[in-house]
Amino acid sequence: MKRLLSILALLLSCVAAQAQLYVPGETLNYKMSYRAKLFPNTEVANVIIQTTESTLDGAPALKVYGMGQTARAFNWILPVKDAYTIWIDPETLLTRRFEADLKEGDYTRKSVFTFDYNNNKVYTRWQTRQRPVEYRTLEIKQKGMDAISLYFNLRTVPDSEIVPGYERELEMVLEDTVRYLKFRYEGREVKKIKNLGRFNTLKFRCKIATSDGYAFQDGTEFEVWISDDRNKIPLYIKSPIKVGSVQAYLSSYEGLRYPLDSFIKK
Numbered sequence: 220m221k222r223l224l225s226i227l228a229l230l231l232s233c234v235a236a237q238a239q240l241y242v243p244g245e246t247l248n249y250k251m252s253y254r255a256k257l258f259p260n261t262e263v264a265n266v267i268i269q270t271t272e273s274t275l276d277g278a279p280a281l282k283v284y285g286m287g288q289t290a291r292a293f294n295w296i297l298p299v300k301d302a303y304t305i306w307i308d309p310e311t312l313l314t315r316r317f318e319a320d321l322k323e324g325d326y327t328r329k330s331v332f333t334f335d336y337n338n339n340k341v342y343t344r345w346q347t348r349q350r351p352v353e354y355r356t357l358e359i360k361q362k363g364m365d366a367i368s369l370y371f372n373l374r375t376v377p378d379s380e381i382v383p384g385y386e387r388e389l390e391m392v393l394e395d396t397v398r399y400l401k402f403r404y405e406g407r408e409v410k411k412i413k414n415l416g417r418f419n420t421l422k423f424r425c426k427i428a429t430s431d432g433y434a435f436q437d438g439t440e441f442e443v444w445i446s447d448d449r450n451k452i453p454l455y456i457k458s459p460i461k462v463g464s465v466q467a468y469l470s471s472y473e474g475l476r477y478p479l480d481s482f483i484k485k
Contacts, residue, residue: 243272244474247452251467264289266467273306275315280306299323332392341392357397359390401426409483410444412454412468416485420444420454446481
């Protein structure tokens with residue numbers, strides 16, 4: 220589940236739209252499923268991402284909450300409830316603080332990242348049930364971000380830049396390491412989304428470098444389809460694994476700024 224939620228958060232980052240899409244009150248709900256040759260498409264988890272207005276240290280902030288939880292039928296295998304809370308500067312659209320509270324069976328982990336862009340550093344604090352609190356300072360070369368707030372930041376890429384073959388590489392902080400995300404725009408495609416219907420979409424192919432830094436060859440790969448309208452929300456996500464693949468699809472939404480004009484029909 221930890222891998223699935225990370226994939227979803229990172230795939231959500233492969234979007235492009237205008238800065239005004241930062242709308243407090245936006246809620247996106249996703250269902251995640253597993254598929255293999257001898258197994259039907261089975262829903263295994265649910266994910267919700269919400270945006271609200273907030274403050275941090277007395278200053279205005281956008282608060283983003285993301286939570287992934289195994290479906291009730293799979294709790295007997297491995298009960299998971301991973302929660303993420305991020306505070307983003309509404310002017311610069313950069314992460315100011317990131318908190319994670321992960322519960323995966325007997326494993327627990329709590330993390331806090333504090334971003335210092337003036338000195339190009341991220342200060343991390345984390346602990347698990349099995350280990351005491353640990354601190355680490357990470358160097359960031361760019362305006363590094365956590366995985367979920369990348370989702371919001373990349374929605375500000377101008378439409379004029381999104382043409383077939385468009386590529387971008389970004390630096391992000393994932394757990395307590397600096398990782399790199401590379402994505403490429405593949406083109407337009409009509410995509411059927413379960414229970415919602417058919418949509419005009421923009422397709423992206425993405426890669427996450429391995430934990431040692433720059434090697435993309437053996438990193439995580441995935442594809443994402445986003446709505447081809449002014450909202451630019453992720454509709455469908457797919458990532459291959461050693462046996463089968465995992466998917467996430469939009470199941471419901473609230474608080475979008477614009478009509479979902481990419482919708483074709485049921």
